[in-house]
Amino acid sequence: MPETIVLLDMTTPQRADRLRELLPEGFVLTHGTARGDEHMKEIIAEADYAIAGQVPVSGDVLRAGKKLKLLHKWGVGYDNIDIDTARELGIKVARTTGSNxxxxxxxxxxxxxxxxxxxxxxxxxxxxxxxxxxxxxxxxxxxxxxxxxxxxxxxxxxxxxxxxxxxxxxxxxxxxxxxxxxxxxxxxxxxxxxxxxxxxxxxxxxxxxxxxxxxxxxxxxxxxxxxxxxxxxxxxxxxxxxxxxxxxxxxxxxxxxxxxxxxxxxxxxxxxxxxxxxxxxxTPHLAAMAADNFAPTVKRMFANMQHVSRGEPVPPLDLVV
Known part of the structure; x- marks a missing residue:
């Protein structure tokens, strides 16, 4: 069975397709289509991995991810993630240190x-x-x-x-x-x-x-x-x-x-x-967005998920908890 990655942020179908083009074998990707915790709780429920860009990820959202192994920040700052709850639930949190x-x-x-x-x-x-x-x-x-x-x-x-x-x-x-x-x-x-x-x-x-x-x-x-x-x-x-x-x-x-x-x-x-x-x-939180930085960052996130899938540790540089 393929493992599921969910992008919690809303995105366009075109951007989702760009993400899917970079997916490793054995993974599928879904994404947010509405704002708010209730929608995120729905889409994270069956996910093995989640990606959070700018959306806040509360403890309630994390608790809804019954299968969740890793929450990956798309970027560096993770103040939008309830780290204490992730640690309590045994959910790994990673980021792409220095990528942006x-x-x-x-x-x-x-x-x-x-x-x-x-x-x-x-x-x-x-x-x-x-x-x-x-x-x-x-x-x-x-x-x-x-x-x-x-x-x-x-x-x-x-x-x-x-x-x-x-x-x-x-x-x-x-x-x-x-x-x-x-x-x-x-x-x-x-x-x-x-x-x-x-x-x-x-x-x-x-x-x-x-x-x-x-x-x-x-x-x-x-x-x-x-x-x-x-x-x-x-x-x-x-x-x-x-x-x-x-x-x-x-x-x-x-x-x-x-x-x-x-x-x-x-x-x-x-x-x-x-x-x-x-x-x-x-400007609307645009600083980290650059088309020529998209693929390297996404590949790095997916590689970290592959590490977890294989039972390997996330590289220390990217591991938060």
């Missing part, structure tokens, strides 16, 4: 440039028929030569630093355990405290995981500590930024602008105040 580092880093630079230069604003205004050259919401700034503070310096943060080298930026980074002097020299970066990053950076770029320590890390006090000409970029997790405080800071022009790809609630509700701001760039 370069796509997210490239997207981050795109958001930096868009925010500093009002690219998204100019695009939207021109599509409305408005030539907005003299009516931008604020001053525009180059990225070249600026000080960039990278908060969280794992695979994504390091790739951001590498890409910024060509812009001649001064790069400060925040990390619980600083790099060695040799690593810092190779990347051209300097360790700094959060206070130093907030006060010195022209761009504050977030790449830390969402934990109790980082929840609301960037709040009203942080915005007051930043330069008035600075911009904030968040490609980490929505909960790292206090969104109400961000709205207040952008309206009061306490900082020049911001760009967000992630939100405390996803999908972002259409009534969100974030959508009313002219100095904020918003």
């Amino acid at each position: 580092a370069l796509p997210v880093a490239e997207f981050t630079l795109g958001l930096m440039l868009s925010s500093l230069r009002f690219i998204a604003y100019g695009h939207e205004e021109l599509k409305k028929g408005h030539w907005a050259t003299g009516k931008l919401p604020g001053d525009t700034y180059m990225l070249s030569g600026k000080t960039v503070g990278v908060v969280g310096f794992g695979a994504i943060g390091k790739n951001v630093a590498r890409l910024l080298k060509g812009f001649g930026c001064t790069i400060l980074y925040s990390k619980r355990t600083p790099l060695s002097a040799a690593e810092e020299a190779e990347l051209g970066v300097r360790h700094a405290t959060m206070a130093e990053i907030l006060s010195q950076a022209d761009v504050v770029s977030l790449h830390c995981p969402l934990t109790p320590e980082t929840t609301n890390l960037i709040d009203a006090a942080a915005f007051k500590a930043m330069k008035k000409t600075a911009v904030l970029v968040n490609c980490a997790r929505g909960g790292v930024v206090n969104e109400a405080d961000l709205v207040d800071a952008l309206r009061a022009r306490e900082i020049a602008g911001a760009a967000m790809d992630v939100y405390a609630v996803e999908p972002l509700p259409p009534e969100s105040e974030l959508l009313t701001l002219d100095n904020l760039v918003v």
